Amino acid sequence: EAEVAQSPRYKITEKSQAVAFWCDPISGHATLYWYRQILGQGPELLVQFQDESVVDDSQLPKDRFSAERLKGVDSTLKIQPAELGDSAMYLCASRLGADSYNEQFFGPGTRLTVL
Amino acid sequence: AQSVTQLDSHVSVSEGTPVLLRCNYSSSYSPSLFWYVQHPNKGLQLLLKYTSAATLVKGINGFEAEFKKSETSFHLTKPSAHMSDAAEYFCVVSDRRSGGYNKLIFGAGTRLAVHP
Numbered sequence: 001e002a003e004v005a006q007s008p009r010y011k012i013t014e015k016s017q018a019v020a021f022w023c024d025p026i027s028g029h030a031t032l033y034w035y036r037q038i039l040g041q042g043p044e045l046l047v048q049f050q051d052e053s054v055v056d057d058s059q060l061p062k063d064r065f066s067a068e069r070l071k072g073v074d075s076t077l078k079i080q081p082a083e084l085g086d087s088a089m090y091l092c093a094s095r096l097g098a099d100s101y102n103e104q105f106f107g108p109g110t111r112l113t114v115l
Numbered sequence: 116a117q118s119v120t121q122l123d124s125h126v127s128v129s130e131g132t133p134v135l136l137r138c139n140y141s142s143s144y145s146p147s148l149f150w151y152v153q154h155p156n157k158g159l160q161l162l163l164k165y166t167s168a169a170t171l172v173k174g175i176n177g178f179e180a181e182f183k184k185s186e187t188s189f190h191l192t193k194p195s196a197h198m199s200d201a202a203e204y205f206c207v208v209s210d211r212r213s214g215g216y217n218k219l220i221f222g223a224g225t226r227l228a229v230h231p
């Protein structure tokens with residue numbers, strides 16, 4: 001069964017360092033999402049791609065976060081510099097199309113700890 | 116703006132007894148609603164979804180949910196809990212935006228514990 005792949009699964013870094021997360025969506029899925037899930041809360045959308053284009057990055061802290069999906073397939077989320085408050089689970093999801101009837105499939109996430 | 120409120124942060128049941136996880140939503144139009152489950156160290160998995168068809172929605176693993184517009188509720192139920200149901204459950208509403216680029220809005224989650 002096709003799955004969304006994410007790496008690394010765990011990342012520990014010190015504040016002010018740069019970190020990067022990678023996501024490989026299910027093949028053929030045009031829509032890709034990055035979410036942040038703080039412990040004890042539900043996921044919150046950071047950025048949404050349709051193919052290689054960003055369609056929503058309104059909740060992305062653009063002074064330190066960046067995301068790209070250059071060829072419309074896999075994606076990278078970067079934080080530079082990391083802050084203590086960035087400690088969270090970062091989830092990637094993909095969907096076949098943008099229609100709400102299409103299910104979003106989630107990867108296992110990257111758990112980030114900033115010391 | 117759309118939002119969801121999960122009324123219980125923790126629910127504890129005995130194996131074999133019914134499960135009820137409560138969710139209220141706020142939406143200015145007929146929403147799409149979902150329940151997702153998150154097991155430790157695993158990705159979120161869709162349990163079921165409501166998209167304006169039948170108000171009683173059946174999902175995987177024996178779960179079902181009923182959409183009640185008059186009460187703005189979408190509670191998740193299961194007749195008999197199993198130990199493997201222990202997980203975090205999220206009620207989700209789809210925020211309909213222009214261009215069809217809908218956005219999922221998650222509740223804070225309900226942690227279900229099942230004891231023998």
